[in-house]
Amino acid sequence: MTTSTDAAVFDEREQAAVGAMPGRLVRAWSDHDADAFAALFAEDGALILPGVYVSGRAAIREHMAEAYRGVYRGTTVTGRPIAVKPLGPGAVALLTEGGVIAAGSTELAAADAIRASWILTKRDGEWLLSVYQNSPRDPA
Template identity: 55%
Template sequence: MTTIDPSALPTAPSDEDRAAVAAIPGKIGTAWARHDADAFAEVFTEDCTMILPGVFRKGRDEVRSYMAQAFAGQFKGTQVTGRPVNVSFLTADSAVLTTTGGILAPGETEVSDARAIRASWVLVKRGGEWYLAAYHNSPRDVAP
């Protein structure tokens, strides 16, 4: 029978870490509201991945470049919203966050069903700060 050394188990996350992880979607939303691709990309790790429907970007520079083009084009004038629905800490320095939300077209206050998404965020703590290592979203609803 294998025994587990209790000191090897992760400690419960601090309230500060829980709050920092839950705040990441807000940082993304703030950067998006300003259409600031630099601030958006700074939330990500250098070696991150970002998957959106039909899009795969690897690395902070690719995320920054993609968002700069998108803010000038398809996302011009839009806002984004994301509400945490679950957070799981894998270790003291890594967590998975699940959100629901989507893109708000100009003038909208609620996400339309057509643009509603669910997203998975893999977060890591580096140098005392939380960063987004991997992001993936998909449509919330599937047409019958």
Template identity: 40%
Template sequence: MTDTAVHADREAVLDVLNNLYRAWADNDADAFVADYDPDATSILRGVFNSGRDAVRDRMAAGFEGPLRGSKTLDEPQLVRFPTSDTAIVVSRSAVLMAGETEAPADRWVMATWTLIRRDNRWLLTAYHNCPAQ
């Protein structure tokens, strides 16, 4: 891949994450999973979700309950392309609950996002996070 192609793909991959976080801020579960692969998997706090619909349902429940009014902070640490159609993003993230201006230290996580390119579109296919040190 050329430097120009890598830069364009990096921006496109980060746009997927930015769209997801805008959807989170809007508490919109449908928009949240708009860039998810139908067979995507997600592991959050040890809970496994299999498929875009399961992720959507979990987020909808959160947005209707404890995550209402929350938003996220995300600091990409690494974006790499093991193949031309696969991207791995490692980020440091935290949830700001409604009314908060800072996330407590124990709410920060390290996350790994795996994206695939399908039909010229980047899609999230796997997500996992764990507490940050």
């Protein structure tokens, strides 16, 4: 993972907290826990996926609860940070690679690989997702 740092804005402790976010999402997803997934987002956070835009923590929770019963049933996800880019005090961009692993599979299919942008903001001492957006890793 590469990091652009301004020590006054973003120290190693903050980088570790931000870098832990993908693991938190992977755990919430593996449990198909829509509440835990939505708790990663700020109240006014946004989830942007191909063909999907959901705004607000409550709406994100509802969207994921429905998806875990439907299209994401039995799936898992993988993801790893590839870069952290501090944007200013209390704001950071986290870039990751990963994707949704199909139900019954143990490996990520190339067609399901994504790159994602996570915009996190620190609110009341906690890093939360303000925006999560992903797109296919490889051109169609």
